[in-house]
Amino acid sequence: MTNSGWFIMAVSVGSVSILLIWCIYKVLTTPGETEKMHGFEQTTPDTVNEPEDRH
Amino acid sequence: MSKHTETWSTRLGVILAVAGSAVGLGNFLRFPGQAAQFGGGAFMLAYFIAFLLIGLPICWAEWTMGRHGGQAGFNSSPGIFNYITRNRAFKYLGLIGVLIPVIIYMYYVYIEAWCLGYAVNFLFGNMDFSSVDDAGSFWGRFIGIEANGTALGFGMGQVGVYLLLVFLLNFILIYRGIAKGIELFCKYAMPTLVLIALVILVRVLTLGTPDTAHPERNVNNGLGFMWNPTKTIVETKDADGNWVKEAEIISGDKIEQAKLRSATDPNVRLTRRTVLSQLADPNLWLAAAGQIFFSLSVGFGVIITYSSYLSKKDDVVLSGLAATSANEFCEVALGGLITLPAAVTFLGVAGVAGMGTFGLGFNVLPMVFANMAFGQLFGFLFFFLLFLAAVTSSLSMLQPGIAFLEESLRINRKQSVALLGLITAIGCGFVVYFSKDVKALDTMDFWVGTFLIFILSTLQIIIFGWVLGIDKGFQLAHQGAAIRIPGIFKFIMKYVSPIFLIIIFVLWCSSNLFGLNLATLQSGSVSGYVSDLFIQPNIVAWLSVGLILLVATLFALFIALSPDFKNPSEKEANHD
Numbered sequence: 250m251t252n253s254g255w256f257i258m259a260v261s262v263g264s265v266s267i268l269l270i271w272c273i274y275k276v277l278t279t280p281g282e283t284e285k286m287h288g289f290e291q292t293t294p295d296t297v298n299e300p301e302d303r304h
Numbered sequence: 305m306s307k308h309t310e311t312w313s314t315r316l317g318v319i320l321a322v323a324g325s326a327v328g329l330g331n332f333l334r335f336p337g338q339a340a341q342f343g344g345g346a347f348m349l350a351y352f353i354a355f356l357l358i359g360l361p362i363c364w365a366e367w368t369m370g371r372h373g374g375q376a377g378f379n380s381s382p383g384i385f386n387y388i389t390r391n392r393a394f395k396y397l398g399l400i401g402v403l404i405p406v407i408i409y410m411y412y413v414y415i416e417a418w419c420l421g422y423a424v425n426f427l428f429g430n431m432d433f434s435s436v437d438d439a440g441s442f443w444g445r446f447i448g449i450e451a452n453g454t455a456l457g458f459g460m461g462q463v464g465v466y467l468l469l470v471f472l473l474n475f476i477l478i479y480r481g482i483a484k485g486i487e488l489f490c491k492y493a494m495p496t497l498v499l500i501a502l503v504i505l506v507r508v509l510t511l512g513t514p515d516t517a518h519p520e521r522n523v524n525n526g527l528g529f530m531w532n533p534t535k536t537i538v539e540t541k542d543a544d545g546n547w548v549k550e551a552e553i554i555s556g557d558k559i560e561q562a563k564l565r566s567a568t569d570p571n572v573r574l575t576r577r578t579v580l581s582q583l584a585d586p587n588l589w590l591a592a593a594g595q596i597f598f599s600l601s602v603g604f605g606v607i608i609t610y611s612s613y614l615s616k617k618d619d620v621v622l623s624g625l626a627a628t629s630a631n632e633f634c635e636v637a638l639g640g641l642i643t644l645p646a647a648v649t650f651l652g653v654a655g656v657a658g659m660g661t662f663g664l665g666f667n668v669l670p671m672v673f674a675n676m677a678f679g680q681l682f683g684f685l686f687f688f689l690l691f692l693a694a695v696t697s698s699l700s701m702l703q704p705g706i707a708f709l710e711e712s713l714r715i716n717r718k719q720s721v722a723l724l725g726l727i728t729a730i731g732c733g734f735v736v737y738f739s740k741d742v743k744a745l746d747t748m749d750f751w752v753g754t755f756l757i758f759i760l761s762t763l764q765i766i767i768f769g770w771v772l773g774i775d776k777g778f779q780l781a782h783q784g785a786a787i788r789i790p791g792i793f794k795f796i797m798k799y800v801s802p803i804f805l806i807i808i809f810v811l812w813c814s815s816n817l818f819g820l821n822l823a824t825l826q827s828g829s830v831s832g833y834v835s836d837l838f839i840q841p842n843i844v845a846w847l848s849v850g851l852i853l854l855v856a857t858l859f860a861l862f863i864a865l866s867p868d869f870k871n872p873s874e875k876e877a878n879h880d
Contacts, residue, residue, distance in 0.1 A: 250531060250554075251532050254344060257344050258344070262640065263634045265635075276315060279622070289621075
């Protein structure tokens with residue numbers, strides 16, 4: 250591999266790796282980001298979205 | 305009156321599920337082939353530009369519109385488009401967002417079964433190939449490529465049993481629902497997938513020069529084939545006096561030999577393709593933009609449905625970026641360092657160049673693993689990795705259909721799973737039966753997996769930027785957001801992304817439908833896909849298109865009859 254090939258590889262792999270690490274860091278350190286999400290609890294498949302529930 | 309709604313249970317869960325939807329075979333098989341074909345450096349430049357101009361913008365638009373529609377109780381593209389635009393035509397255009405994942409699932413699950421079958425056969429030591437042709441013959445028998453109706457055998461070396469297993473697995477997981485099915489599976493599958501990829505990566509990068517009789521076949525040249533920005537090509541004159549490509553060369557010794565050869569033979573020349581000359585080729589931009597599309601799963605109708613299960617206080621900007629970055633990491637940092645370097649190390653550049661996705665994945669790589677120390681283990685790991693990537697993707701293809709059937713027919717999850725199971729089983733059976741030359745799969749992939757995705761992506765970014773309005777779109781996106789979208793993206797999402805998409809679509813149609821050579825602007829013969837329908841009609845191609853139209857008509861009927869789609873305001877009021 251040529252020096253320019255090493256450079257392209259390092260920049261490409263490095264940039265996507267840094268972006269991923271930054272995103273993981275932000276998700277894990279932003280207050281409330283790892284807590285239980287809003288909304289209703291998951292119900293069982295049989296009880297979810299029954300026609301009579303819609304109105 | 306409120307109703308029970310499904311939802312994700314954790315932030316990380318939804319990010320992993322969306323990332324899992326995006327990470328698939330394309331990351332490990334299609335991306336490396338494309339990057340190598342168009343020159344690592346030039347391709348990556350176009351790739352990252354396409355990522356910023358269409359990948360991220362459509363991704364954020366889908367996340368935002370999905371969550372917005374979800375607040376009114378809509379989880380499928382027809383419902384969400386109808387709710388956002390309040391225009392009847394858009395609910396029918398939204399049908400594309402259900403049709404794409406449902407049709408793709410019909411053939412994707414077939415490929416998923418190949419991956420599982422290959423993993424199992426490696427585990428049991430049945431993959432001892434001595435040549436790529438051997439591996440190709442196994443693949444042909446495994447998937448029934450010789451004749452229609454020969455794929456569904458139930459032996460260990462036939463796809464039938466694996467297809468039943470993966471079909472069952474997908475529907476069990478989708479039946480369990482968003483949190484207990486999709487999210488739970490992705491939470492374990494995605495880290496496992498990355499871990500396996502890292503193990504394989506270490507193995508590949510330590511391969512050295514396995515065959516001393518071919519010193520040019522080494523990891524360094526494998527990486528060079530993938531990443532070198534300048535390509536060195538040997539060209540020879542054909543009978544008409546035109547220069548045609550003979551081979552691409554990487555190693556210094558081979559380049560010196562080629563220089564000597566060109567100095568003594570007037571019919572041989574050595575050319576260097578620089579980054580700038582490669583960037584001038586429209587095909588490179590088309591390939592890079594296409595790869596971003598298919599890789600990120602934007603325009604599939606999946607993200608819009610997944611994000612509809614979020615509440616308005618949940619972040620979509622960071623989640624979208626995180627899921628996207630996870631996909632990019634798998635593609636560039638893992639796929640870009642594993643597949644081609646491994647293949648070139650054992651087969652040389654000549655043995656790998658020009659291989660398509662299936663050729664690389666199911667002919668070349670099995671041969672590579674068969675010849676590698678501990679190849680049985682690493683072959684199993686690699687195809688199990690592909691299997692996990694495929695399951696997380698195929699699961700995401702089912703949810704839009706489930707949501708649509710629940711919404712349009714007012715049925716519960718159990719009923720919608722059963723109905724979608726029936727529809728996809730018929731479609732999958734069709735694809736598997738017409739296995740000769742994978743004609744049905746190929747036709748459906750072209751018209752739905754490529755053509756319609758361009759249409760849906762363009763539609764989504766236009767709805768976000770022009771119908772919903774860019775200011776309102778940004779306001780909605782920033783509700784509960786952990787980070788802000790840079791202001792420049794207002795301009796990009798309103799003007800640049802739609803124009804870029806339309807240009808790419810026109811180029812794609814010119815090249816892939818009408819045979820225009822984009823590099824020389826010379827017209828050629830029309831594409832085989834058009835020819836199969838109108839010039840030399842092929843019965844399987846017509847049946848495949850007929851199946852697509854049949855499913856589309858059925859879905860359009862459901863939309864027309866659905867009271868919720870007739871009056872979205874009423875449903876919104878009931879949902880609140």
